[in-house]
Amino acid sequence: MEWQVETTAAALVGRPIGKIDETTWEAFQVHLLAAVSQAAAASLPLVVDLSDLDYMSSRGLRVLKIAKDSAGAEAPITLAAPNDRMRQIIEISRYDMLFKVVADVASAV
Amino acid sequence: MLVRFWGTRGSLPVAQKANVIQAKIADALVAAGGRTFADVSEADAFARANLDFATYGAYGGATSCVEIEGADGAFVVCDMGSGLREFGIDSFRRIAEGHPPVYHLFLSHLHWDHIMGFPFFGPAFNPAATIVIHSGHADAETALRRQQEEISFPVPFEWLKAKFQFVVHKPGETFDAAGLTVSMVAQYHSHDSYGYRFEKTGRAVVYSTDSEHKLHNMDAEVVFERFFGAADLVICDTMYSLGDTLSLKQDWGHSSNIVAVDLCHSARAKRLALFHHEPTYSDADIQRMHNETIRYEELVRADRSPLEVICAYDGLEVIV
Numbered sequence: 001m002e003w004q005v006e007t008t009a010a011a012l013v014g015r016p017i018g019k020i021d022e023t024t025w026e027a028f029q030v031h032l033l034a035a036v037s038q039a040a041a042a043s044l045p046l047v048v049d050l051s052d053l054d055y056m057s058s059r060g061l062r063v064l065k066i067a068k069d070s071a072g073a074e075a076p077i078t079l080a081a082p083n084d085r086m087r088q089i090i091e092i093s094r095y096d097m098l099f100k101v102v103a104d105v106a107s108a109v
Numbered sequence: 110m111l112v113r114f115w116g117t118r119g120s121l122p123v124a125q126k127a128n129v130i131q132a133k134i135a136d137a138l139v140a141a142g143g144r145t146f147a148d149v150s151e152a153d154a155f156a157r158a159n160l161d162f163a164t165y166g167a168y169g170g171a172t173s174c175v176e177i178e179g180a181d182g183a184f185v186v187c188d189m190g191s192g193l194r195e196f197g198i199d200s201f202r203r204i205a206e207g208h209p210p211v212y213h214l215f216l217s218h219l220h221w222d223h224i225m226g227f228p229f230f231g232p233a234f235n236p237a238a239t240i241v242i243h244s245g246h247a248d249a250e251t252a253l254r255r256q257q258e259e260i261s262f263p264v265p266f267e268w269l270k271a272k273f274q275f276v277v278h279k280p281g282e283t284f285d286a287a288g289l290t291v292s293m294v295a296q297y298h299s300h301d302s303y304g305y306r307f308e309k310t311g312r313a314v315v316y317s318t319d320s321e322h323k324l325h326n327m328d329a330e331v332v333f334e335r336f337f338g339a340a341d342l343v344i345c346d347t348m349y350s351l352g353d354t355l356s357l358k359q360d361w362g363h364s365s366n367i368v369a370v371d372l373c374h375s376a377r378a379k380r381l382a383l384f385h386h387e388p389t390y391s392d393a394d395i396q397r398m399h400n401e402t403i404r405y406e407e408l409v410r411a412d413r414s415p416l417e418v419i420c421a422y423d424g425l426e427v428i429v
Contacts, residue, residue: 059371092366
């Protein structure tokens with residue numbers, strides 16, 4: 001799993017690349033929690049761009065919830081551009097009830 | 110070994126109302142499309158081939174009770190939910206055919222839905238029966254005796270005729286029960302719960318219910334990956350979706366279907382049985398959850414061998 005982060009005028013966008021499973025979730029957590037802090041410091045919303053993510057298992061999904069709790073209700077995290085596999089995983093896990101999910105990054109901000 | 114599910118529902122027994130049965134029959138008639146059948150067996154064959162389980166079946170409503178056949182001269186049962194009543198009746202039939210009246214009962218924990226079948230367990234009144242109750246809880250005997258007190262039930266524990274033995278085990282220890290090698294793991298649940306692993310002749314069955322895998326303690330799941338390791342069947346608490354377990358139902362002591370899949374994948378287990386179904390779920394809800402779990406397993410399988418995902422129902426038998 002690789003991680004890229006980009007700051008735009010409207011949001012801080014974090015982009016995991018590859019897959020997030022039992023072997024990569026800890027690195028994802030480090031990156032994502034750092035992004036939560038960075039977004040808060042910049043007073044920007046955080047968008048997780050899933051366009052280059054193959055899939056994540058429950059380990060990655062749970063990291064998203066840890067990040068959501070860390071960010072707090074005032075700083076919602078948006079999930080953007082899931083591929084078809086990730087869209088199904090989000091639906092099966094009912095994460096579409098926990099997170100705003102949008103078709104692309106532009107729609108997130 | 111053979112695993113027989115006598116009760117698969119979580120928290121509270123449920124029963125089908127007339128309107129639910131009527132809807133199933135109406136769906137079946139629509140599917141038949143005006144066909145005629147020579148006899149019941151022909152109609153049964155059509156229904157099995159053309160109707161889903163939620164229409165031509167039911168997941169059942171008895172609470173947790175799972176029998177594991179294959180011990181030497183003893184019945185082995187996990188939990189005493191309301192399914193225990195029917196197991197007890199069936200055990201009389203088998204005793205009449207020559208089975209010894211010896212029972213090894215394993216308790217995951219002492220909450221009501223897991224012990225409520227005990228007051229209706231006929232073999233407890235059989236003076237020829239020996240009943241060994243295995244638990245990780247030192248207060249298991251207190252829980253069963255308290256349930257028989259007059260304020261709750263008219264038959265006190267002292268009136269029971271079987272020979273009782275309560276055995277308290279520690280997590281991590283391995284012991285023998287009627288020829289099965291048994292180990293136990295501590296689980297996160299109110300007042301604690303315990304999972305059991307039963308092994309014989311190279312086959313392994315794991316019973317892990319009422320077990321929450323905590324959000325901030327994912328590192329601890331390695332214990333369960335080892336405990337489930339290469340098991341032929343893992344019976345797992347899959348009461349809720351992951352989203353539910355991390356929001357409204359956080360700290361309720363239960364797990365999700367997709368965490369169960371991930372644990373079984375890491376453990377290289379061969380088959381997962383979804384278990385401890387939410388009592389408010391209809392048959393269609395449970396079937397949908399089953400189908401979604403099968404799909405999730407495919408989506409995250411990667412290069413692993415396929416994990417077979419089955420959905421436990423009252424009456425299901427699985428050969429291991």
